[in-house]
Amino acid sequence: MNVFAPLLGSDRPSAVRWLLVGTLGFLALLTLLEVLPWQVALAVAALAFAAAIVFSTGRFATKARKDTDPVSTNGFAGLSVDHLAEALADPLIIIDANGAIVLANAAARAAFGDFRPGTLLQLRFRTPEFQAFVARLLSDEAGPQMTEYAERVPIERWYRVVGRPAGDGSGLSVLVFKDQSEVRRIDRMRSDFIANASHELRTPLASIAGFIETLRGPARGDAKAREHFLQIMHEQTGRMARLIDDLLSLSRLEMKTYANPSDSIDLTNLVRGVIDALRHLAEEVGVEIVREGADGPVPVLGQRDELIQVFENLLENACKYGQTGGRVVVTVDAGDGVADGPSVTVRDFGPGISEEHIPRLTERFYRVDVETSRAQKGTGLGLAIVKHILTRHNARLTIRSELNEGASFTVHFAPR
Structure with a gap:
């Protein structure tokens, strides 16, 4: 140099x-x-x-x-507080020393409605916890303050609210609302899932333990009772095995990436194979399976084994719970290829499902009739598995039913 x-x-x-x-x-x-x-x-x-x-x-x-x-x-010095606040994705509110609203950004207005400048914050958020939070924030207590706030109308939303003074001597305080709704929903789902899975496993285990105690005691020398109890124990262990298999299926689906499957599958041949595989089950319960709709190839993008699991679940449910109708119709529709993609409808002519149950049918362990479901060897996870697989395939499930009119389950695929 x-x-x-x-x-x-x-x-x-x-x-x-x-x-x-x-x-x-x-x-x-x-x-x-x-x-x-x-x-x-x-x-x-x-x-x-x-x-x-x-x-x-x-x-x-x-x-x-x-x-x-x-x-x-970059012109940073020319930015105002309003510009910076509007750029935040989280709701932000600035209040003065009296608790009056000085500024609310777009995210806050979208979440909580319009704020009139000068309105007291305590008049908008009235829960006791929030009132105490604002009182602490406006007092001389040092450090940031934090609380939780819930909005239940029109939908339930939970927020973690952090507030702190905005500079020494300004008299202003900043509140930032962090949406915790999805975290709470997942935590609640996980807790419900563990509770339901524990209950479903505890019932057959308790039965087996009781039968073993009986066989070792009063029924020790009774060959007829022993055979009866062993048969029940066999059924209970089979039920636990099915439940564990379904739990593992759900776990595997949740661990997979959200990349959509890209294999080309002929929907017509796949559905025909599922019908052939389950025809013996239908004959055992006195149900005839009728296939209608497209006969030629109907291509969709998907993963073959997972789609087989979807239609096996739907067809098996239709045969078990709609067996009183004596018939199940499976319809393959190729769609118009533009607005409507291919679809498959599985319809039974059984007792039908009440309207209030339909939105919850894909929840884990949800049953319309617990005793009927257990009698049919159901685990309460079949439709939850169907929903997970269809989500991965960018597809959706619609359910239509009326009491005494049967039920129809339709899988809609996106147009190619």
């Missing part, structure tokens, strides 16, 4: 250069006239040279900082 570049470069002020040149010339003249010893002149020249470099470099650095300062180049 050239040490003279900072001084002699074209971007240096010309006054610095000429001052240095003049100083060096004057010192040289004094030396020639023997006014100054050459050692003193050389020392003075070195000091002048160093001072010129420091002065010039400092000015250059200052200019460079100004040229590259993001505050200046």
Whole structure:
């Protein structure tokens, strides 16, 4: 690197250069006239040279900082508090020392409605916990304050609210609302799932333990009772095995990535294979399976084994719970390929389902009739598995039913 570049470069002020040149010339003249010893002149020249470099470099650095300062180049200094607040995705409210609303960003207005400036925050959020939170925030208590707030109309939403003073002596406080609704929903679902799974496993285990105790005691020498109890124990262990298999299926589905399957599947052949596989079950319960709709290829994107599991669940449910109708109709529709994609409808002619049960049928362990479900060896997880698989396939399930009119379950695929 050239040490003279900072001084002699074209971007240096010309006054610095000429001052240095003049100083060096004057010192040289004094030396020639023997006014100054050459050692003193050389020392003075070195000091002048160093001072010129420091002065010039400092000015250059200052200019460079100004040229590259993001505050200046990006216009950050021109942003107002309103602009910054509006850019936040979380609801934000600023209040004054009396609790009156000074500013509410767009996210806050979308979540809680419009705020009129000057309105007391305590009049909008009336829960005792929130009132105490605001009181602490407006008092002299040091540090940020935190509380939880729930909105239950029109839908339930939970927020974690953090408030803190906005600078010393400003009298303003900032409240940020962090939506916790999805976290709470997942926690509640997990708790319900564990409770339901424990209950479903505890019942057959208790039965088996009771039968074992009976076989070791009063029924020790009764061959007929022993055979009866062993048969029940076999059924209960089979029920637990089915439940564990379904739980593992759900776990595997939840662990998979959300990338949609991309294999091309012929829906017509797949449904025909499922019908052939379950025809023996239908004959055992006195149900005839009728296939209608498209006969030619109906291609969809999917994962073959998972789609087989979907239609096996739907067809098996139709045969078990709609067996009083004596018939199940499976219809394959190719769709128009533009607005409507392919679909498969499984319809039974059994007792039907009450309207209030339909929205909850895909919940884990939800049953319309617990005794009937257990009698049919159901685990309460079949439709939950169907829902998970269809979500992965960018498909959806619609359910229509009326009492004494049967029920229809339709799988809709997206157009290709």
